[in-house]
Amino acid sequence: MTVLSSIFFLLSACEQESSTEIQTSDESASVREILELPDHMPTPAVPDFNPLTNAKIQLGRFLFYDEKLSANQAQSCSSCHDQSLAFSDGVAQPLGSTGHQLVRNSQGLANVIYHTTFTWSNNSFLELEDQLNVPIRADNPIELGVTDAKLNEVLLRFEQDEEYLALFAAAFPDEDDTISMNKIIFSLASFVRSMISASSPYDQYLAGDKTALTEQQIAGYQLFNGEKFECFHCHSGINFSSSYRDANTASDATEFPFFNNGLYNVGGDGSYPEEDQGLYDASLDPADKGLFRPQSLRNIELTAPYMHDGSIATLREVIEHYARGGSLTESGVNAGDGKNSPLKSALILGFDATDEEIEAVIAFLESLTDEEFITSPKFSNPFEE
Ligand code: HEC
Numbered sequence: 521m522t523v524l525s526s527i528f529f530l531l532s533a534c535e536q537e538s539s540t541e542i543q544t545s546d547e548s549a550s551v552r553e554i555l556e557l558p559d560h561m562p563t564p565a566v567p568d569f570n571p572l573t574n575a576k577i578q579l580g581r582f583l584f585y586d587e588k589l590s591a592n593q594a595q596s597c598s599s600c601h602d603q604s605l606a607f608s609d610g611v612a613q614p615l616g617s618t619g620h621q622l623v624r625n626s627q628g629l630a631n632v633i634y635h636t637t638f639t640w641s642n643n644s645f646l647e648l649e650d651q652l653n654v655p656i657r658a659d660n661p662i663e664l665g666v667t668d669a670k671l672n673e674v675l676l677r678f679e680q681d682e683e684y685l686a687l688f689a690a691a692f693p694d695e696d697d698t699i700s701m702n703k704i705i706f707s708l709a710s711f712v713r714s715m716i717s718a719s720s721p722y723d724q725y726l727a728g729d730k731t732a733l734t735e736q737q738i739a740g741y742q743l744f745n746g747e748k749f750e751c752f753h754c755h756s757g758i759n760f761s762s763s764y765r766d767a768n769t770a771s772d773a774t775e776f777p778f779f780n781n782g783l784y785n786v787g788g789d790g791s792y793p794e795e796d797q798g799l800y801d802a803s804l805d806p807a808d809k810g811l812f813r814p815q816s817l818r819n820i821e822l823t824a825p826y827m828h829d830g831s832i833a834t835l836r837e838v839i840e841h842y843a844r845g846g847s848l849t850e851s852g853v854n855a856g857d858g859k860n861s862p863l864k865s866a867l868i869l870g871f872d873a874t875d876e877e878i879e880a881v882i883a884f885l886e887s888l889t890d891e892e893f894i895t896s897p898k899f900s901n902p903f904e905e
Pocket residue numbers: 584595596597598599600601614615616617622624625626627628629632635637638639640641648651652655656663664708712
């Protein structure tokens with residue numbers, strides 16, 4: 521063990537006092553090293569069944585950028601998750617590989633490792649490995665379209681590629697050398713877990729550089745954390761989302777937070793547009809209409825348009841939505857005033873904000889933009905090297 525890693529070991533050994541069974545402190549030392557986490561970032565939880573290794577991350581990076589992973593070889597993960605946009609795609613709702621229209625906005629992928637639940641609204645995916653089946657395997661809507669009928673054909677593409685055979689062998693040294701969807705998903709999950717954004721001006725500020733934020737940004741940070749704007753209740757903690765856990769979160773303390781933030785009120789009963797009503801679509805409990813996960817706000821400047829359906833174009837309009845206490849849809853099938861929704865969260869009350877205050881909060885949100893994250897070769901397209 522090097523000096524540096526033994527320091528990490530000691531540090532994380534202390535941090536681990538209230539630890540859960542998710543990780544031993546030895547593993548957490550290596551997780552911190554692999555992720556090159558700065559001190560102000562907590563040690564994330566990684567499931568025992570898929571320990572993080574550099575070899576899996578490296579394989580996952582190739583797979584993420586490879587169109588071979590879609591049935592018709594027309595798309596890769598990066599088609600909808602573009603590094604220069606913090607792994608979002610700039611459109612309200614993307615098309616899948618066969619041209620199928622998705623109803624949700626592509627999520628940015630920074631610090632996904634700290635979330636307790638995945639996607640805009642799902643309380644049954646408790647690990648990334650569960651979620652990743654959807655873009656790869658689902659047939660309605662089709663994203664990459666690797667359905668049961670196409671599975672062997674897709675796996676064969678990787679089996680016939682010498683470079684991949686070597687990458688798979690390095691990533692799964694203790695297993696036989698067949699290439700399986702399981703290995704693909706475990707590697708992609710490892711790559712996504714490695715996408716840490718922790719070098720923004722906000723991070724530099726937290727790490728002790730008090731000049732990293734402007735006065736306006738600091739004022740915006742205070743407003744964000746104040747009882748008038750109320751943002752911090754739902755966008756809380758180091759990752760600005762109450763969907764949060766780390767290696768020290770006891771498993772029974774894991775939260776599954778979903779909120780209705782008053783985006784719609786179709787027909788006056790709190791409904792959302794028929795094509796996507798959030799948690800309700802799975803539970804069929806009317807109280808779950810419009811329940812979505814508060815997205816992390818890291819790199820939020822780069823991930824427009826906003827909300828689960830990409831219906832809000834700018835950060836200014838997002839803040840105006842909250843200041844109004846909900847959004848008004850004036851006409852059409854989705855007409856209704858979210859401000860009067862019987863289902864919206866009690867935290868979405870609306871508030872009077874001056875232009876100066878709104879500007880300050882926007883400036884603070886812009887301090888979460890991490891140039892290193894969007895340019896780092898660790899996450900870039902390995903086929904363009
Ligand atoms: C056609 C566009 C598209 C493709 C291709 C795609 N995604 Fe996504 N991704 C999305 C959308 C849209 C969402 C939000 C889904 C939802 O809320 O149901 C999402 C969500 C995610 C999330 C959840 C993030 C979070 O914070 O919970 C992860 C992780 C993810 N994608 C990774 C991947 C990986 C890895 C691939 C390749 C195997 C991939 N995606 C392919 C559009 C796409």
